[in-house]
Amino acid sequence: MYEKGMAYRKESFVNWCEKCQTVLANEQVEAGLCWRCGDQVRQKKLRQWFFRISDYADDLLLHCDQLPGWPEKVITMQKNWIGKSIGAEIRFPIENSDENITVFTTRQDTVFGATFMCLAPEHPLVPEFSKGTTQERIVSEFVERMALQDRSTKAVESYEKEGVFTGSYCINPMTRRRMPIYTANFALMGYGTGAVMSVPAHDQRDFDFAKKYGLDIIVVVNKRDENLDPATMTQAYADEGVMVNSGQFDGMDSQKAREEIAAYLEKNNLGKKTVNFRLRDWGISRQRYWGAPIPMIHCNTCGIVPVPEKDLPILLPEHAALLEGGQSPLPSLEYFAKTQCPKCGDPNARRETDTMDTFVESSWYFERYCSPDFHEGMFDKKAVDYWMPVDQYIGGVEHAILHLLYSRYYTRVLHDFGLVRFKEPFTRLLTQGMVCKETVSCPEHGFLFPEEAEGTGDSRKCVKCGKPVNVGRVEKMSKSKRNVIDPNVLLEKYGADTTRLFCLFASPPEKDLEWSEQGVEGCYRFINRVWRFALDWTERIKDVDAFTGSPDELEGDLRELYKKAHQTVKKVTADIEDRFHFNTAISAVMELVNAIYGTDLQKISDNSETSAICARVVKFALESAVLLLSPMIPHFCEEIWHDIGHQRSIILEPWPAYREDALAKDELVIVVQVNGKLRGKFTVPADTDDEAIKERALSDDYVQKFIGGKAVKKVIVVKKKLVNIVI
């Protein structure tokens, strides 16, 4: 990737704790302080490795619409994350200089209204602009203060907008107006060019900023039916409208002006039309011990040299002594860090000691899984050609953006290297909801496992020190927050089948779930219910063939039971195949089992005429239930399967099929509404036509009571379901 320009180094900022001598993750910074030692965290500039994912932004975006097997919400999130916006780059000449500031904007139509400029505090020009001016100290203090602030997107966007004048001016290329240059906390170095042309009349952020610092507001887009007045405006007008105060563009529609102004800028060499992405290049460097080493060598003579392919992979030394504080031991491990330059042979070359973000490995592990024992490269191409792409990928929604986007990107890289034949790694995607639970923490011992808090409810105490615990909000289970449950407790008490059934029955998989063990008893009872029935009937059914004929050969309760079994097969099949909704699949089987219990089988069985057919229908119903349950509670089903007369394992059985002629109901329940309110219901044979149903509904005594002699305005008949009488 390095040789093809897909991996490169650049400077970027990290959260640095001086006391712990380590880089902190955003979640490890709490209110600007280190979560371990409470020391001030500051932004430190480091030279780090990046992957050029931005080269693939357009392709990743384009193919979002070619993933029909992915949930819509994930597609939307990825599109928004990539954040393609079409706009223009505009160059603003700096006063008393030959240099320009380039900005990116999607609203070049408002350029005539730009009255000041804002640069990100990290922008390299900021110190230059203030140098030698009265603002120099104020600016450097501001920049220094910003360096102490959390600069994550989340934090930056929640700060109150503030900034300081740098002491310099630039010139609006369209109006020749002198624009003060500010540095402001809402300008992001990572987006666009790190500079924002501020148009307070038509951007809320700029409006707030201008009001705060008394900067000029000029209206350049009027509402179509109203003239805006900067003096009375209480908020920015960001919508489309009619151009004013914009020279030759006056009177034009703002949408059209956007095109025209872009063309004008380009023609007059003041800027150009351009596309910008929100997606930033992927920083893969980690200054940590655990992680795959980045296989690069720094040589004093040759510069950066990749480790030759024959020496890959570079393995992490597994027994390094950990250092005081939190820094990685790799740079100080001479046997690891010191190496020979593969190019010039210099024995004093140094290995790169940054390791890779673990997202790198999770971006291609699925390819590796196709040939885990392969030693001649990343993976065996033949195996990958055979197995990949993944037909059905399953993962938590928390991965909807990063992991899934990185995997899509990395697959493209492999594709462009000719290593794989596809661009998209996952054909169908199911994003599971998260299992959530409240967090519990002790003022002294931090986050506690649930079993480390004794007592009940809010009066729980820490088992280590007896102090009352703080019960936090419900959030996704995680190792770091310790709000986790050990499945072994359930496994020991109820066994694997009950535990599996319970987890599947609790809710559909894509939904978040707050963990609770209420209901596990019911699953245990259900399994036992099936077991008892099978046991009761084993002798009568183990040597007969299950009935599989037409329902017309049956009558009464047996016919009903037989149909119910077929209907259940259809429902369960659809629930699992189309929706992955195991909870409703299980309730359908529960209904079938209830129907089996609810049929007076003893009576039918005792009658010598019906006894034989009864055993065969019972066998079909029970077998259907067991087959349908077998993916969910396999051990239990295997055992019953043998008990009721089968030699071969149930896992070798095909999935049950249903008969179309056994699905149709013999009778329909028709609901009657008067003005949309339920007023009655009746049963008709399934082949009754709409007209007859309508007559029956209108003549119903009870319904007539509600019509009360009033004129019927309209009667709506919904096929096989409902009649609504409007009066």
Place this chain on the structure above:
RNA sequence: GCCUGGGUGGCGGAAUAGGUAGACGCAAGGGACUUAAAAUCCCUUGAUCCUCAGUGGUCGUGCGAGUUCAAUUCUCGCCCCAGGCACCA
């Protein structure tokens, strides 16, 4: 703050193409069986109102509007909860 979801009985959830809200299960209450308990089985269970206790009335799917003969489902506005926001992975 921005993006994406979600909100239905005491609880988990169902309603798959706008058409009977509450399937299935838990919990609770009552009963049967038992010397007793466990297990099992049966019944009741959204709220509320009623001199006609009924195949009863009214209300009810986070809140407020709207579209429709009909809205948990569609539209708009709001509230709350969760996930993501680029170094948790």
